[in-house]
Amino acid sequence: MKGTVYLNDKTGIVVIGATGREASQVIKESETLYPGIIKAGITPGKGGSSELPVPVFDTLKEAVSDPKVGKLLNTALIYVPPVSVLDAVMECLDNGIKVLYIITEHVPIRDSEVIYQEKVRRGAIIVGGTSLGCFVPSVGRIGAIGGKDPTVAFRDGGIVVISKSGGLTVTTAEMFKRRGWGTYMALAIGGDIISNTTYADVLQEIKGDPRVKGVVMLGEPGGSYEEQVAGLIMSGGFDKPVAAFISGRFQERMPEGVAFGHAGAIVERGMGKATDKIARLEAAGKKYPVKVAFYYHDLVKTIESLGVPRDFEDSTTEHVKPLYSTF
Amino acid sequence: MKLYEHEALGSIFKKYKIPVPRYVFSAEMNDAVRQFVDKEPGVVIKSMVLVGKRGKAGAVKVVSDKSQVEKVFSDLATREVYGERSIGALVEEKLDIEKEFYLSVTYSTKDRAPAIIFSEHGGMDVEEIDPKLIHTYIVSDVRSVYPYQIRQFLAGIGFSDKELLRPLSEVIVNVYNAFWGSESRLLEINPLVVARSGDKRKIVAADAVVILDDDASVNPAVVYGARSAQGRPLTQREQDAILIDQGDHRGKAGSYVELDGDIAMMTFGGGGSTVTAETAIEAGLRIANLTDIGGNPPAEKMYRISRIILSKPGLKGVLVCGGTASNTRIDVTLGEGLAKALDDMNAEGKLDKNLVWVVRRSGPEYVKGLKMLHECFVRNGIRGEIYDSQLPITEAPIRLKELLIKLVGYKPEEVV
Numbered sequence: 001m002k003g004t005v006y007l008n009d010k011t012g013i014v015v016i017g018a019t020g021r022e023a024s025q026v027i028k029e030s031e032t033l034y035p036g037i038i039k040a041g042i043t044p045g046k047g048g049s050s051e052l053p054v055p056v057f058d059t060l061k062e063a064v065s066d067p068k069v070g071k072l073l074n075t076a077l078i079y080v081p082p083v084s085v086l087d088a089v090m091e092c093l094d095n096g097i098k099v100l101y102i103i104t105e106h107v108p109i110r111d112s113e114v115i116y117q118e119k120v121r122r123g124a125i126i127v128g129g130t131s132l133g134c135f136v137p138s139v140g141r142i143g144a145i146g147g148k149d150p151t152v153a154f155r156d157g158g159i160v161v162i163s164k165s166g167g168l169t170v171t172t173a174e175m176f177k178r179r180g181w182g183t184y185m186a187l188a189i190g191g192d193i194i195s196n197t198t199y200a201d202v203l204q205e206i207k208g209d210p211r212v213k214g215v216v217m218l219g220e221p222g223g224s225y226e227e228q229v230a231g232l233i234m235s236g237g238f239d240k241p242v243a244a245f246i247s248g249r250f251q252e253r254m255p256e257g258v259a260f261g262h263a264g265a266i267v268e269r270g271m272g273k274a275t276d277k278i279a280r281l282e283a284a285g286k287k288y289p290v291k292v293a294f295y296y297h298d299l300v301k302t303i304e305s306l307g308v309p310r311d312f313e314d315s316t317t318e319h320v321k322p323l324y325s326t327f
Numbered sequence: 328m329k330l331y332e333h334e335a336l337g338s339i340f341k342k343y344k345i346p347v348p349r350y351v352f353s354a355e356m357n358d359a360v361r362q363f364v365d366k367e368p369g370v371v372i373k374s375m376v377l378v379g380k381r382g383k384a385g386a387v388k389v390v391s392d393k394s395q396v397e398k399v400f401s402d403l404a405t406r407e408v409y410g411e412r413s414i415g416a417l418v419e420e421k422l423d424i425e426k427e428f429y430l431s432v433t434y435s436t437k438d439r440a441p442a443i444i445f446s447e448h449g450g451m452d453v454e455e456i457d458p459k460l461i462h463t464y465i466v467s468d469v470r471s472v473y474p475y476q477i478r479q480f481l482a483g484i485g486f487s488d489k490e491l492l493r494p495l496s497e498v499i500v501n502v503y504n505a506f507w508g509s510e511s512r513l514l515e516i517n518p519l520v521v522a523r524s525g526d527k528r529k530i531v532a533a534d535a536v537v538i539l540d541d542d543a544s545v546n547p548a549v550v551y552g553a554r555s556a557q558g559r560p561l562t563q564r565e566q567d568a569i570l571i572d573q574g575d576h577r578g579k580a581g582s583y584v585e586l587d588g589d590i591a592m593m594t595f596g597g598g599g600s601t602v603t604a605e606t607a608i609e610a611g612l613r614i615a616n617l618t619d620i621g622g623n624p625p626a627e628k629m630y631r632i633s634r635i636i637l638s639k640p641g642l643k644g645v646l647v648c649g650g651t652a653s654n655t656r657i658d659v660t661l662g663e664g665l666a667k668a669l670d671d672m673n674a675e676g677k678l679d680k681n682l683v684w685v686v687r688r689s690g691p692e693y694v695k696g697l698k699m700l701h702e703c704f705v706r707n708g709i710r711g712e713i714y715d716s717q718l719p720i721t722e723a724p725i726r727l728k729e730l731l732i733k734l735v736g737y738k739p740e741e742v743v
Binding site: 021022025026081082083105106107108109110111113114116117132133143144145146147148152153163164165166167168170171174175191193194195218220223224225228245247248249250272295296297320322323324325326327 | 434436437439440441467468469470507510512540542543544576577579595596597598599601602604605606608609621622623649650651652653654689690691692697698701704705709710711712713714715716717718719720721722734
């Protein structure tokens with residue numbers, strides 16, 4: 001198999017909520033960039049529609065029974081409104097789809113909890129909510145990650161980028177690409193409080209993969225998923241280089257309860273603060289190849305200092321000039 | 328969104344049959360309060376604020392001498408507690424308290440499940456309770472939560488008061504059901520008291536803290552009215568911003584938290600916004616707001632949030648900053664939405680030409696979008712620099728600081 005459990009050369013995608021504004025744009029883009037990776041779309045009431053470059057069905061049951069595409073479907077990309085996400089997840093699980101991406105933001109926490117418990121019972125892989133998707137340059141992509149021209153940010157290499165923030169996943173891959181490191185996989189896990197795939201889940205999946213040379217992890221305040229990485233590493237569960245950046249130290253200097261960013265990025269009751277996460281990871285770094293970057297742009301030096309080899313040449317110039325200036 | 332205690336009692340505790348003291352809430356002294364007090368031998372009066380630790384601030388008082396009620400009430404109903412103005416006072420029956428427990432339900436990210444947290448040693452701040460005396464029951468199957476499970480849990484932690492096993496387990500399940508049914512992210516009762524009532528004992532919630540999920544299937548801001556997470560009333564700009572996303576889930580442009588600074592922040596993406604704001608503060612810029620625009624909002628949403636962000640008085644600089652967007656269209660957001668806001672503000676004479684701008688953005692149609700924004704800058708006489716992703720995202724605020732110092736003599740904050 002080429003790729004990871006999250007995205008590989010056998011991946012066949014069905015898009016749930018396919019004819020919506022964002023989903024239809026993503027399907028069209030994907031068809032141009034990676035033709036054939038998306039096999040079908042589902043929108044109740046739009047079955048048989050020809051508005052998309054893939055067949056559209058009213059129900060997932062019809063799609064999985066379709067003689068042409070049915071057997072190829074194994075991954076779902078969910079784009080429905082927040083209150084319909086739980087329904088879409090259950091439709092996927094009940095129709096045998098085992099890898100799901102929830103792109104939708106603002107999924108009610110209660111629904112996320114029900115989804116997580118079903119995922120565990122059924123042994124499925126679910127990424128999100130609030131995921132932007134996954135990119136494996138040697139295989140393709142799931143979702144909008146990397147936009148219309150993903151070559152700007154992504155080139156095949158040995159780094160795995162894992163981030164709650166979708167935007168920073170791409171921004172980080174691009175920063176590394178400019179400096180000579182390519183991406184093996186970039187996964188936007190989303191910042192929801194109940195996260196179906198955590199950093200530690202990903203590390204456990206990829207720990208034996210020889211193509212992984214180093215991991216860049218972008219964390220945020222709230223919850224304990226970053227701390228769990230420190231725990232996993234300390235227990236010997238992952239031994240490759242990990243460079244981490246945890247944003248949100250500044251929130252600790254602000255009035256308590258200022259909510260900002262993702263739903264999960266809320267500092268409450270003194271738990272899950274950026275400084276707590278940094279301290280735990282730095283403690284792991286005393287014995288294992290883990291380092292925390294102080295500034296976001298220090299991540300590059302951090303990966304370099306951990307001895308992760310460049311995949312190609314550094315292409316940076318000394319001084320960046322503005323594209324436009326009106327001074 | 329956090330609820331006031333009287334809201335939690337009236338709408339959630341009542342519905343889920345969580346026993347509470349007799350109470351009345353009022354913004355000012357009136358006949359309802361007087362009649363209530365007349366029937367009670369003693370009362371407890373509490374300031375209604377969202378901030379915690381009221382007791383320590385002297386905002387909870389037991390009044391047994393009824394001649395003091397009017398005075399205490401009018402003090403607590405209007406006083407400021409840790410800087411937050413009280414919206415009224417809650418008057419409750421005075422309970423004959425035998426014991427105080429701690430009880431809360433919240434989500435544990437360690438277990439990715441609801442956690443029922445219980446201690447026999449309540450009444451003080453939970454941070455002050457010995458962690459060894461705090462016990463957690465993880466709801467690993469939300470489809471079935473029964474009192475017998477709670478009794479097994481209580482027996483397992485050596486709960487000493489056997490007579491209370493059944494009634495307490497039933498109250499705890501009701502509290503869990505209230506948490507789950509109301510889509511809370513925290514429901515806390517501290518203290519949950521055992522009170523004497525004649526020769527009987529009853530379990531009563533003597534406090535109620537409820538934080539609802541802002542993403543709940545029924546939007547709490549619609550039910551209870553929007554409020555600031557900072558425990559202060561929303562500013563006009565914050566209220567206007569909330570309206571942007573209402574009834575339209577295409578992208579998000581309505582998150583806006585107003586701060587005291589002079590640098591307008593027009594930042595994109597949850598993570599991108601956080602790192603940009605963080606670096607701006609580290610660099611000594613005094614930021615005027617936080618925002619988090621994303622998910623490819625239409626031009627109209629971008630237009631509205633741009634006008635709100637730029638309407639704050641006293642601004643010196645503007646940072647428009649985001650990473651490499653995957654689906655947010657740069658031509659739509661910056662080339663159309665922001666540019667139209669600037670055109671209109673200029674036409675209305677509301678655009679401050681002394682502002683110094685740094686723009687750093689990449690993503691779909693960024694070449695077109697940044698060019699459109701540049702043309703807008705030129706036609707409106709706006710001073711700024713526009714970068715794409717050649718400039719690492721966190722260097723944009725540092726560049727703005729350099730320009731501000733050079734051009735307007737900006738004095739950055741000393742950051743420790």
